[in-house]
Amino acid sequence: MLKSRVIYRVIYGDTDNMGYAYNANYLRWFEMGRGEMFRNMGLTYKDIEARGYYMPLSHIECKFLSPVKYDDLLTIETTLDTSFKGGMKFSYRILDEDGNIVRATGSSKHAFVDKNRKIVRPPVFVVDVIKKSLAGN
Amino acid sequence: MLKSRVIYRVIYGDTDNMGYAYNANYLRWFEMGRGEMFRNMGLTYKDIEARGYYMPLSHIECKFLSPVKYDDLLTIETTLDTSFKGGMKFSYRILDEDGNIVRATGSSKHAFVDKNRKIVRPPVFVVDVIKKSLAGN
């Protein structure tokens, strides 16, 4: 199982009138999480784009469990869901600083498209990196 | 069935490196949609807060069907899901200008909390406004 963690400090610009972090920001945190997972595998998402592929979202979901507030130090945990075929699926958990309290859970599904924005199968160099990372775990 | 529509012009700040609108912005558009629905019912979300209630999200979901680009004029269609109990659920469709092409679909579930951020049942004044709106349709 591929899993990675990255931390993020909630800024004022993330908060809203209620004193909580606004919902749309969780999707930015999910992106931070999967970006870090790619980096840990030795293949950044920037590399993937440099090789002519993009990974637009096809589906995103977030369940909000307990509020996130200004200045909270979040742990963003990302897990690769290897059962998903035809693209990539990530699962996320937004945790407090100590990793004990789950603030939110979620997932995102991504397709692969080429330079012409045509949907393609996952490129071999991506599949290989994932396989190697899974084997190395 | 309660349904409302509002339009939004995609700005440069909504776009990303791929030339598409970034995923988190769809959640802002969903908010525009339900805000307009409340307004059409004659009870703004601002009114609800002024009476001491907040409606934090408990769940959000978005399915991305076809890309949204810079300067697109979007139609955000919101439908109230009256089958959801204990809070409020909205369904959304992000449509093109003419309302013919569906760019994305989604939903959001909201709890009601009082000033002390304690979860409460939907306030009577909200339930009444919804009933009246449904009857008036």
Add this chain to the structure above:
Amino acid sequence: MLKSRVIYRVIYGDTDNMGYAYNANYLRWFEMGRGEMFRNMGLTYKDIEARGYYMPLSHIECKFLSPVKYDDLLTIETTLDTSFKGGMKFSYRILDEDGNIVRATGSSKHAFVDKNRKIVRPPVFVVDVIKKSLAGN
């Protein structure tokens, strides 16, 4: 003098912990303002990009005069500063719904770059559209 106005309803996602609109959002409103000004001149910024030019910011400034709150209906007023050479400069006023109270003022300076991101002089087709708009006023 070229001047245009566009309205924007402040959403929850624009607000922060203090109950005011967060500062970075004003820059999005400035963009809405100049986008609308271009549209009124009959040449959208999208058109400019389609012809191979981009207008990155070189400088932005904002003076915050009185707070903007959730659900406020803002009037974004944009004025073209024709005294600025070598690029484009816009001045902005964020007004309340009636256009009487000034919430913020600001300005942005933009360079022109071509497809290779090289700084160039303002393209003739842009200069011509501005001249025509100024003459038509």
Add this chain to the structure above:
Amino acid sequence: MLKSRVIYRVIYGDTDNMGYAYNANYLRWFEMGRGEMFRNMGLTYKDIEARGYYMPLSHIECKFLSPVKYDDLLTIETTLDTSFKGGMKFSYRILDEDGNIVRATGSSKHAFVDKNRKIVRPPVFVVDVIKKSLAGN
């Protein structure tokens, strides 16, 4: 002179259609910078709010020198401008990873308001912390 540095990795959500980071995000980075400066002084902005004070912006400025791109690792450098009276002023530099290339410079001015949002003089406990930090340098 009080100075602090914090790093930030540019995410996809920060980028725009041009392939650069969108201008409004720089203001979020400025906030990260001054938030970290407060933390380094031993008094977080959260503490200031907990004691009943807020620091709304009165003015912000940003000069864009060279583009910031996806996945760039930025160094956000914040300097306290002690010559500014009646509030607080911060200067910022957005640098590349190595701190050699200046991507942008800027500044922000802040007033102090109390719980009733009335402008007040800088609270003694804030002034003291700054003095102590300056003396300790």
